[in-house]
Amino acid sequence: MSKSELPVIQADAVCCSPMVREPLDEPAAQDLARMFKALADPVRLRLLSLIASHEGGEACVCDLTGPFDVSQPTISHHLKVLREAGLVGSERRGTWVYYWVLPAALGKLSSLLDIPAQVTA
Template identity: 80%
Template sequence: MLGPDSACCAPMVREPLGEEAAAELSRMFKALSDPVRLRLLSLIASHEGGEACVCDLIGPFEVSQPTISHHLKVLRETGLVGSERRGTWVYYWVLPAALEKLSALLRTPTVPAQAGA
């Protein structure tokens, strides 16, 4: 079984997830299952300098500012993004360790190419 720290290292094709790791990862996947949150994460990750002001994240969506704030709060609470208040604005950045956990879980072993294929 995987412990909470080993979820980042072993794909589920090698060994089953432990209860704690599954709970943590499922919260992250649930957060990303919302299209607005997935787009927000993408906007933050691709923003110049690797961080984005909340003021830059409101425009691309047809939802209210409080709704964007709620979605950012969910991303922050699940450990997908970090944030910092600077003056009147809050800046967000993606937490690479969280993305690595999600990525590593789904990674499949490389299968050598078959001869003659």
């Protein structure tokens, strides 16, 4: 493939190159591994999904405890792991803490796993 046939990618469209284009450097690999490790737990994956699909794009911790057979402190621990991994943001409002998914973090994960059409063909 010549350089004239390479697709043009806008620099601000994606933060990371997919693994099939270039190898990850160590800091990027550590950052992404922390996110994937957080998502490797079924409770945390479900929590992220509940938060992302909640009406208005954010959920109160009080709305997140019902669907699980674990205690509220366990839910709080899982939310802390998601927050420390950079997958969700949070804000205390009075007694409750509200959570929302950070789109940039999901974009990093998504762009890493994106397979360009040239590779699949």
